[in-house]
Amino acid sequence: MCAQINVNGSEKWTTEVCWKKQGFICEKRTGPCKPPWVLSNHFSTCMRFSGEKHSWNDARTACRSLNGDLAVLRNSEVSHLVSEQIKQHPSEPWWIGAPNGTSNGEMTELDLDLVSLFNDGNSVSPNETEESNATDQECTKLQGNETSSSTGGECDEPARYICEKYKECTHPWSGDFCYKPCSRRCRGHPMTCHRLTGRCLSSCEDGYQGARCDAECEFGTYGPGCNLTCDPRCNGCDHRNGSCTSGCVDGYEGTNCIKKCREGTWGVNCAEKCSVGCKDSAELCYAVSGSCLQGCKDGYVGSKCDQICDNQMYGENCAKRCSKGCAGKLRECSHVDGTCTEGCLPGFIGRTCDNECPQGTWGLNCSEKCSVGCWLSAELCYSVNGFCLKGCSDGYVGSTCDQSKQGYLSRHSLAHFPEWSLSLIQKAFGWTPIAIYSVTTEPI
Numbered sequence: 554m555c556a557q558i559n560v561n562g563s564e565k566w567t568t569e570v571c572w573k574k575q576g577f578i579c580e581k582r583t584g585p586c587k588p589p590w591v592l593s594n595h596f597s598t599c600m601r602f603s604g605e606k607h608s609w610n611d612a613r614t615a616c617r618s619l620n621g622d623l624a625v626l627r628n629s630e631v632s633h634l635v636s637e638q639i640k641q642h643p644s645e646p647w648w649i650g651a652p653n654g655t656s657n658g659e660m661t662e663l664d665l666d667l668v669s670l671f672n673d674g675n676s677v678s679p680n681e682t683e684e685s686n687a688t689d690q691e692c693t694k695l696q697g698n699e700t701s702s703s704t705g706g707e708c709d710e711p712a713r714y715i716c717e718k719y720k721e722c723t724h725p726w727s728g729d730f731c732y733k734p735c736s737r738r739c740r741g742h743p744m745t746c747h748r749l750t751g752r753c754l755s756s757c758e759d760g761y762q763g764a765r766c767d768a769e770c771e772f773g774t775y776g777p778g779c780n781l782t783c784d785p786r787c788n789g790c791d792h793r794n795g796s797c798t799s800g801c802v803d804g805y806e807g808t809n810c811i812k813k814c815r816e817g818t819w820g821v822n823c824a825e826k827c828s829v830g831c832k833d834s835a836e837l838c839y840a841v842s843g844s845c846l847q848g849c850k851d852g853y854v855g856s857k858c859d860q861i862c863d864n865q866m867y868g869e870n871c872a873k874r875c876s877k878g879c880a881g882k883l884r885e886c887s888h889v890d891g892t893c894t895e896g897c898l899p900g901f902i903g904r905t906c907d908n909e910c911p912q913g914t915w916g917l918n919c920s921e922k923c924s925v926g927c928w929l930s931a932e933l934c935y936s937v938n939g940f941c942l943k944g945c946s947d948g949y950v951g952s953t954c955d956q957s958k959q960g961y962l963s964r965h966s967l968a969h970f971p972e973w974s975l976s977l978i979q980k981a982f983g984w985t986p987i988a989i990y991s992v993t994t995e996p997i
Contacts, residue, residue, distance in 0.1 A: 649700070788810075851867070
């Protein structure tokens with residue numbers, strides 16, 4: 554098995570069969586400093602100990618001609634390396650750079666890039682560094698383990714010198730041991746990154762940012778330098794070209810999200826349909842929210858008119874209650890127009906069962922007629938059960954006065970007889986007064 558790393562995902566090492574063909578990463582194992590240069594491990598630079606003798610200015614000029622500068626003893630590790638190299642000449646003085654990391658009061662290109670290395674690859678301009686107020690030339694000399702600074706004529710004395718420069722990584726390699734490739738997102742890859750820090754020397758490809766061009770544009774931005782803003786109709790966009798690869802915001806559709814939802818649709822990618830509860834037309838709703846443009850039809854409520862009225866309610870804004878004349882245990886009716894779901898109770902008629910039976914009729918669907926035995930008028934009976942409102946006429950009995958009984962007097966007729974006549978009626982016909990109206994004619 555062979556090792557592989559997923560650079561586009563988890564960046565974790567995994568194993569894979571060795572015969573599989575795929576991309577690869579090379580590592581340069583040869584030293585990055587060619588003789589007579591030696592490696593300064595800590596700062597990833599190369600140093601050259603010259604046996605020639607020059608003044609401080611001429612020594613610096615010589616180092617610069619080799620793409621470097623006078624060496625600076627930045628820490629104990631560098632000082633130790635230098636001490637090891639010059640111990641064969643303990644009495645010889647050596648010209649070096651200023652101990653504060655500057656040469657003659659100016660930060661060198663080498664110093665700027667070393668600062669950049671520890672600033673995550675971001676470049677530093679000379680005006681961002683500490684400037685020296687010295688007007689006279691200052692030079693630094695190393696002898697044994699001691700350093701000293703001089704000005705004026707002493708800087709013209711000939712001495713050996715130590716140069717320092719970047720390691721000589723071959724493009725497209727960079728980094729401490731020349732094994733880091735330049736970012737693929739450097740414009741003009743692979744020959745355009747700093748050989749020490751990996752910082753892209755030109756600009757980044759569209760859609761990328763950072764000193765090494767290894768970071769995608771932040772959400773909502775794209776293009777050169779990530780300076781362009783995604784179309785607000787996009788739900789984010791491609792960091793390179795701005796296309797709406799993550800879909801559209803509510804109310805828009807299409808590759809570039811410039812097309813509004815078709816009539817009758819709304820929402821993400823216009824996938825939702827306007828509610829059938831929208832007034833005037835189910836095609837009329839807002840493309841973003843789905844709210845009906847003209848409000849809700851009768852029987853519907855909610856911001857999108859997609860909820861029907863609760864039981865026993867109907868009409869506009871569900872403000873009306875089903876009629877008490879509706880049949881059924883729950884007395885339900887249509888949420889739209891109030892039509893009773895199970896028809897009307899006896900005594901009620903009409904679509905919504907709001908109307909009582911017409912005078913003279915009663916019962917289910919008002920199909921029964923009041924009895925002719927009802928007192929005074931055959932029109933006077935209860936619409937629910939047919940009971941006569943005033944009781945029975947003479948000669949009729951029963952709850953609905955529909956039973957004929959010859960000779961029976963109603964209580965209305967009996968009320969007109971004087972009390973003394975009741976005994977005569979009893980003797981003549983053998984009736985008792987109670988028998989005259991023994992069957993009640995009052996409604997229950």
